[in-house]
Amino acid sequence: MITYHCDGCGKDIPPKSLRYTVTIDVKAAYDKKEIGLAELVQDHKKEILDLIEQLESKSADEVESSVFKRLKLDLCPSCQRAYLKNPIHFHPEQAPPKTDLDIDAFLRSLDNPEPE
Numbered sequence: 001m002i003t004y005h006c007d008g009c010g011k012d013i014p015p016k017s018l019r020y021t022v023t024i025d026v027k028a029a030y031d032k033k034e035i036g037l038a039e040l041v042q043d044h045k046k047e048i049l050d051l052i053e054q055l056e057s058k059s060a061d062e063v064e065s066s067v068f069k070r071l072k073l074d075l076c077p078s079c080q081r082a083y084l085k086n087p088i089h090f091h092p093e094q095a096p097p098k099t100d101l102d103i104d105a106f107l108r109s110l111d112n113p114e115p116e
């Protein structure tokens with residue numbers, strides 16, 4: 001059986017209980033570059049050699065992370081509320097109070113509708 005731990009507060013998430021997953025893609029992004037005649041006729045050999053030299057001093061992980069990194073988190077319901085409140089400065093202890101809405105029961109009812 002897979003055991004999950006909340007990446008926010010570090011507590012174990014009991015088997016079969018509600019947990020939330022967060023996937024964050026951190027990607028390098030640029031505005032579209034207009035390439036003009038000046039760039040096309042320019043010799044880029046030195047730029048490329050400099051870039052290769054910079055890359056040689058870094059690990060493969062470091063280079064990869066500077067272009068793309070996918071982070072996957074598991075969160076308990078309390079940390080999910082804190083995360084949604086402030087995803088950038090996420091502090092599990094700042095979770096808003098639990099609502100009356102039992103989302104766990106609701107989601108489970110979608111899977112196993114009770115006969116009427």
Ligand SMILES: [Zn+2]
Pocket residue numbers: 006007008009010011075076077078079080092
């Ligand atoms: Zn948590």
